Structure formats: C-alpha cells, structure tokens
Amino acid sequence: MKALPTLRQLQFFVTLARRESFSKAADECLVSQSTLSSAVKELEGLVGRQLVDRSTRSFALTPAGEEVAMRAPALLAGAEDLVDAASGRRPLEGAFTLGVIPTIAPFVLPKAAKVLRKKYPKLELFLREDLTASLAERLSAGLIDAALLAFPYDIPGVEVIDVGADPFWFACNSDHDYAQRKSLSTEDLHACKLLLLEDGHCLREHAIDACAIADRGAAASFDGTSLFTLTQMARSGLGATLLPDMAVKNGLAKTAGLVAVPFKKPQPERRIGVAWRKGSGRGEEAQAIAEVVRDLF
Numbered sequence: 001m002k003a004l005p006t007l008r009q010l011q012f013f014v015t016l017a018r019r020e021s022f023s024k025a026a027d028e029c030l031v032s033q034s035t036l037s038s039a040v041k042e043l044e045g046l047v048g049r050q051l052v053d054r055s056t057r058s059f060a061l062t063p064a065g066e067e068v069a070m071r072a073p074a075l076l077a078g079a080e081d082l083v084d085a086a087s088g089r090r091p092l093e094g095a096f097t098l099g100v101i102p103t104i105a106p107f108v109l110p111k112a113a114k115v116l117r118k119k120y121p122k123l124e125l126f127l128r129e130d131l132t133a134s135l136a137e138r139l140s141a142g143l144i145d146a147a148l149l150a151f152p153y154d155i156p157g158v159e160v161i162d163v164g165a166d167p168f169w170f171a172c173n174s175d176h177d178y179a180q181r182k183s184l185s186t187e188d189l190h191a192c193k194l195l196l197l198e199d200g201h202c203l204r205e206h207a208i209d210a211c212a213i214a215d216r217g218a219a220a221s222f223d224g225t226s227l228f229t230l231t232q233m234a235r236s237g238l239g240a241t242l243l244p245d246m247a248v249k250n251g252l253a254k255t256a257g258l259v260a261v262p263f264k265k266p267q268p269e270r271r272i273g274v275a276w277r278k279g280s281g282r283g284e285e286a287q288a289i290a291e292v293v294r295d296l297f
Contacts, residue, residue, distance in 0.1 A: 007079050009043040010072045012036050013051065014141070017069035020059040043068075077142025081280045093122040096285055099135035099147035100127060103203045103227060104272065107246040108148070108293055115292045123285070132202040139277060146276040146286045148293065150202055159283065160273045161290040164297040167267040168207060169248045171231065171258045172240035179259045186211045186268055193239035195230050203227075203270070207242045210268035231256035244270065246297075272297075 016025040016036065026033040044051050051065035061069060100109060109127060116125055128135070128144055135147045136155045151160065170184050178184060178192075189211055197204040207213070230241040235256050243253055243260065253260040274290040276282045 003046055005043050005046050007076065009039045009046075010068075010076055012039045013043055013065075013068060014072050014076060016040060016052075017061060017065070073137075073141030073143075077140065077277065077280075080142045081277070092120045092285055092288060095124045095126060096146070096282075097126040097128060097144040098289065099138060099144040099149075100129050101132050101135065101147075101149055101202065102129055103197075103201065103244060104148055104150065104246070105129045107244075107250045107252075108296060111296055112289070112292050115295075116289065119292070120288065131200050133200065139275065142277070142280075145280070145282050146274055146289065148272070148274055148289070150206055151271040151273050152206075153202055155275060157278055158275045159278050159286075160275045161286055163272040163274065163290050163294045165269045166272050166297075167245045167269040168210060168242045168263065169245060169253070170240060170261040170263065171234055171243045171248075171253045171256075172261070173235050173237055173257065174259055175237060176240055176259070178240070178261060181261050183262050183264045185264050189213060195233050195239045195241040197227070197230065198225055203244065206270040207268075210270060211242065211263075212268075227252060228256075231258055234258055 012025065012029055012031075015028050016022065019025045019028060022033050022037055026036040029036060040052060047064065047068065049064035050062050051068055053060040053062050053065075105127075113125060113127070116123065128138070130138070132149055132153055135144065135149065136153070138144045139147050139155065140157060148163075150166070151162075170178060170189075172179055178188065181188075190213075194213070196207060227243065227247055231243075231252060233239065234241045235258060247253070248260045272293070274286045274293070276286040
C-alpha cells in the first residue's frame, strides 16, 4: 500500500504556502518552526519531490509544491466536512466562520450579527472581511464555512442562496451637471467621468456590467480603494461614482455631502447571496444567515 501524507502534514504545508513564511506558518499552526519544517520535509520525502525552493532568499514553491498547494485544500476541506458530519454537531450550534466582502460588511454585519446572536445564542459566529477572490479560495479550501458575497461570481463546488437585489445609485457633488436630475438612465453615464473601485473589487465589475459601461479604460483611470475613498474623491469634484443601495440607505452619500440620484427602471443592480460548499452540511446555517440578511434589505 502506498504511503500517503497525513492531514497534519498537508495542513502545515497549505498554511506555509499561504503565509509564505516558515515562522508565520508555525505561529498560525501553534507549533515550533522546527516542527513545521520537519513535517514539510517528511511530506517531500513521501511525494519524492522537493516542494519548497530553498535556493533563494525569498520564499518560493517548486512546480511540484505549486501542484500540492493547489490540490491539498480540497482534501483538507473534505476531511473537515467528514468530521463535522460524523461528530453529531447540531446545526446552528458551535463555531461558524463567515466571510464578507468590504462593500457589504459595514452596511449589513452590525445589524445581522446582532439578530443572529439573539436568535441563535449557541452559534459562535466568526467573521472575516476580504475581497471576493480571496474568500472564494478560502471557502473552497474549507478555511471558512460560508461567504456573504455579491453576484454574479463563479465559484465551483458551492451552493448559493439569493438574498436580494442591491441597485446602484449615481452619486456626485452638488455642482455636478446631474445633481438636480430626478433620475438617470445608464446611457447618461457615457459622458461622465466615473470613479470606480480598483481591480480586485467585484463591485467594480458588477457596476461596469450592470450599467453597460463600454469604455472600461476610461473608468480604470480613476481607481479608488474603498467606497469611503470614492465618496471623498467625488466630493472634491474629481468625478462621480456609483454606490450600492445598501451604502446609500446607511447614509454614506449623505455623510460625504453627495447627491444620490436613482436610475430609471430597470435599475442596474448586483445580487447578494450566501454561498457554502456543497456537501459541507452547512446549508442550514447558510439558510438562517440568508433569512436574517434578507430581512435587512
């Protein structure tokens, strides 16, 4: 029978690949650096290939290491799901890690977390805020249990519960040509200088696609790193921006001194949903979270 890596070895190696540092990976795994290093060497011996390139000062994986780092998270996620399914853990009890993107978190989490604590006092909710791509990777790897995301976004191997629509608003300072308009069409955007979030934020792509912005290059010339940054740039007269409905309803435009103008129907929008891994046994928790968030829309 072929000797196989242990889950512990794979856990150590996946953490090392993600943290790109033996010392940081050891700290996260709560072991000494020598223990983690020995486990990685044992793994290398089992697969018969060097996984970490030790010829350079900066951290790097070998091609074989990249292959293991890509495949191992799915094995670990499956093992974790197996333990959860066999442990007799009751739904809506115990630890549950929820990932949330930055363009949703500040507008939904405070109220949602409060309701969830009241309705499900035995559910220990841990929150992680990150960009969509990172959360999708963590979800697939079993590092988080579910994610509250904006769609469309393709994540293989997950199920999604739709929560509702989050329409876009046009936001500008009071001197803008459109500030006195009661409503706008997406065609009105063609003549505007738009400030959008930088690459990596799914809100950027959702806004471009939903509003049929053809000149992506022009939009890309005016990047912001957060919705707060965008509102401050718009307030300074550098251009206008697009804000999601949940941000407008929570007073982001008003606080920044911006005028928020709605779009004519059908309004451009993004969809909000809760995603979890198929077969993970987390569907009941995902449904409960989705119901709470849906009530906040």
